[in-house]
Amino acid sequence: MTAQRRVVAEVLDGEHVHLTADEVHARAVAKLPEISRATVYNTLGELVTLGEVLEVSTDQRAKRYDPNAHRPHHHLVCARCGAIRDVHPSGNPLADLPDSERFGFTVSDVEVTYRGVCPNCAAA
Amino acid sequence: MTAQRRVVAEVLDGEHVHLTADEVHARAVAKLPEISRATVYNTLGELVTLGEVLEVSTDQRAKRYDPNAHRPHHHLVCARCGAIRDVHPSGNPLADLPDSERFGFTVSDVEVTYRGVCPNCAAA
DNA sequence: CATTTGACTTGGACTGAGTCCAATGTAGGA
């Protein structure tokens, strides 16, 4: 556990929003000016493999990092501004995939992304 | 409707798999050697806005294009080799998102991505 | 205490996917 890793963890823990790697880097630099992009990527990658943080790619641009990895959830994304909210649908979509639609796969996970327009963008 | 656009449409229609833009380009070049990448991107973009083709981004790499836009469906992705199958879960996940979890959004769409290991990769 | 070791960090080069743009080509109407 080095200073750099602590800073990255603090950034993610501090704001419960979904930051891109570059945003994490920018906030990390504010606390530890000489931290490099590569280290931020390395640390984020480790946090992901440790299961502390989730990678989310709701648009086709930069991946975002979700510190809320321990509570399973899905995402609701604004198609205009890109805002992301965590949501907890009722029901288990995994159970909605019948065997006949599994093609022999061992299905272990499901991601659900709802898309719509947020109140802010709807008002504008 | 130019020769270039016809070729792109033919490529997508010919193989019901999920090609990347570069794969579409490669196959288009086979039929019309001097077609450029930019034209393929332009045409794919138009097909997407016309609703003829869907953009799918199951991994964080290249977008893939799904010619099966008229029949709603979701995707099952192999975590190892990236193979993609179209699937039709029972139930409607949109209905699973209660109003209390909509945060004032006008929710219009939902994408579901199942992840697992395909029979081929499981055997290897 | 000095040295070795191995892991961590750095910055810069590199890659892949996609976009942008000025120049060129072309289809189809007047």
Place this chain on the structure above:
DNA sequence: TCCTACATTGGACTCAGTCCAAGTCAAATG
């Protein structure tokens, strides 16, 4: 046929992310 608007081209550019060789640091060893 000529014009005009639109489509195409290719190359430069951007953005996100990866890679790598070199440098740093701390803890363990002698």
